[in-house]
Amino acid sequence: MKQIIIFALIVIAGTGGELCVSRAMKKVGEARSFRPGAVAQVILRALRVPWMWVGVGMMATAFFALLGALSMFNVSFVVPVTALSYVAGAFGGAAFLGEQVNRQRWLGVLLVAIGVTLVFLGNR
Amino acid sequence: MTLRRTFHLKTYLLIAVMIIAGPLGNVLLGKGMKHIGELAVWPPHQLLHAGLKIFTTGAVWLGIVSLITFFVAYMLALSWADYSFVQPASSLAYGVVALLAYWMLGEQISPLRWAGIAVICFGVFVVSRTNPRTTGAPLA
Numbered sequence: 001m002k003q004i005i006i007f008a009l010i011v012i013a014g015t016g017g018e019l020c021v022s023r024a025m026k027k028v029g030e031a032r033s034f035r036p037g038a039v040a041q042v043i044l045r046a047l048r049v050p051w052m053w054v055g056v057g058m059m060a061t062a063f064f065a066l067l068g069a070l071s072m073f074n075v076s077f078v079v080p081v082t083a084l085s086y087v088a089g090a091f092g093g094a095a096f097l098g099e100q101v102n103r104q105r106w107l108g109v110l111l112v113a114i115g116v117t118l119v120f121l122g123n124r
Numbered sequence: 125m126t127l128r129r130t131f132h133l134k135t136y137l138l139i140a141v142m143i144i145a146g147p148l149g150n151v152l153l154g155k156g157m158k159h160i161g162e163l164a165v166w167p168p169h170q171l172l173h174a175g176l177k178i179f180t181t182g183a184v185w186l187g188i189v190s191l192i193t194f195f196v197a198y199m200l201a202l203s204w205a206d207y208s209f210v211q212p213a214s215s216l217a218y219g220v221v222a223l224l225a226y227w228m229l230g231e232q233i234s235p236l237r238w239a240g241i242a243v244i245c246f247g248v249f250v251v252s253r254t255n256p257r258t259t260g261a262p263l264a
Contacts, residue, residue, distance in 0.1 A: 070150075
């Protein structure tokens with residue numbers, strides 16, 4: 001039960017947080033330069049978008065759940081299990097950000113999910 | 125045409141930074157947390173004790189620095205490429221995590237798990253052949 005809760009937290013809070021951050025960054029606009037000043041400016045602009053804060057909060061929650069999981073299991077088990085977020089990510093990208101996920105991309109996401117399942121089963 | 129190539133080069137460069145810094149961060153966190161051992165989070169004073177242990181472990185801090193590098197590269201990539209492109213493309217990181225966990229932490233990885241990683245890489249190849257951007261240009 002503890003395992004299910006901790007992995008659910010990592011996947012749901014992690015994916016939700018990334019979607020919020022992505023939404024915020026789309027609002028901020030494209031980063032045009034890699035000069036430290038320009039990068040800092042993009043980060044400062046990003047911090048003024050509320051979605052960024054919601055996203056960062058969710059990702060922090062996911063981070064501490066990840067630390068908890070890593071104290072119990074091997075890295076090469078924990079990280080593949082967290083890849084369950086790919087399914088959530090594709091649905092979320094389509095529903096929440098209006099991205100068109102075409103058939104080929106869905107196929108790629110499906111393959112990644114199958115691979116993740118094999119990795120998971122290989123732990124047994 | 126040149127613009128399009130620069131766009132792809134930028135995206136792939138950032139993804140390369142992501143798939144090295146991200147896994148390295150996770151492996152370092154794993155190293156630190158293994159060193160600490162399983163944590164009790166209840167009652168609250170135990171949680172405080174756990175937090176103190178976590179943030180006085182050097183490997184955890186190195187892991188956090190590595191993950192921040194990953195996060196900055198990720199944010200920059202997301203500002204011009206789709207989430208549902210960047211996230212699957214960065215899944216090559218699963219291969220890197222397994223390699224690093226094997227080399228740095230001596231974790232045993234079964235053949236079935238390696239097979240799974242190969243399937244993931246194929247999935248990544250399929251995804252990376254699709255257009256990185258499907259929504260309109262951001263306000264600029």
